[in-house]
Amino acid sequence: MKSDCHMISVDASCMDCGYSLRGLSDGMCPECGRAFDSGDPSTFECDGKRPRWRRWARAPSLWSIVPLISGSYYLVNEASVPGNELINSMIYPLLFMLGAYTVGEYVLRCLACRRDANRASLDLGTSSRRGKRRWCVLPLCVCLIVSLGLWNWPLHARFALSRTAFDHMRTKINAGANPPSGYIWIGLYRVQIHDIDGEILFSTGHALVDEYGFIHGKPTKCPVAVVERCAGNWLAVQYPP
Ligand SMILES: [Zn+2]
Known part of the structure; x- marks a missing residue:
């Protein structure tokens, strides 16, 4: 910062608020208080000049x-x-x-x-x-x-918030209720319920060809890969077609 302030003679304006600085020399925008150096054109906007690095x-x-x-x-x-x-x-x-x-x-x-x-x-x-x-x-x-x-904390957090609803639906199906068809919301997840060889898969959808979702307990009757262990006996799984 130079100390020998002289008056700005060109059409200049404050870089923050656009206030006209022409004729000023005290090194301070009277409108917003932004400091400038009248001897250093990079400290203010000059009409017709490209924006400076200071922007x-x-x-x-x-x-x-x-x-x-x-x-x-x-x-x-x-x-x-x-x-x-x-x-x-x-x-x-x-x-x-x-x-x-x-x-x-x-x-x-x-x-x-x-x-x-x-x-x-x-x-x-x-x-x-x-x-x-x-x-x-x-x-x-x-x-x-x-x-x-x-650590995949979003999966754990979202499932923890949805677990009661999943437990509730599983209990209903195990008691003989028909699983709802199509996509339904269970807790914070939109799922489709499939019966795969006697196991209930709460499918969250496909990635490429594999199906993904939640299942309760490690299945013994169908081949699934465990992606992540969620709350309790609930598992996030990958099910190859
Ligand atoms: Zn200003």
Whole structure:
């Protein structure tokens, strides 16, 4: 930051609020309090000039936050249903590209903020401090996605919340009731109930050709692969056709 402030003679405006800075020399936007250096055109907007690197020196935009939160929600939701294996879906390359872009943008903004730190320390207003919580979104999403790889907690949590309904339906069927046909909601899962060689499979759908779902107790009569052990004797299973 230069100390020899001189008057801005060009059409310049504040980078945060757009207030016209022409004729000002005191180094502070009177509207929002953003500091600028009248001798350094990178600290304000100049008409007809390309945006400066300093425009990146602010918290991530909503345009990157909203897809990031949506993508993370999608992954958590997919993980909570047996059979949605990562490798089976075409959407994952898209999510990967979105993630890579978001991380790249985040790093760029971090570097720009570091370079802009001296100027930013002179800010009086609150506008440049706005959205500081947005910095936390990417690290939180990364932790969330890494945690999914370590332990499939969405599946356990969602099943735990649905278990009473599953137990209830199983008791009814075992007592002689006909299983409902078509898809029905049991707890938080939309399932189809199949009788496979005398075992009741609560099917959550197919991934490629295999069927996935929940079954109570390790079946002895039909060949299923256990994907995950859920609450009690309930198992998330894969059933090959
Ligand atoms: Zn301003």
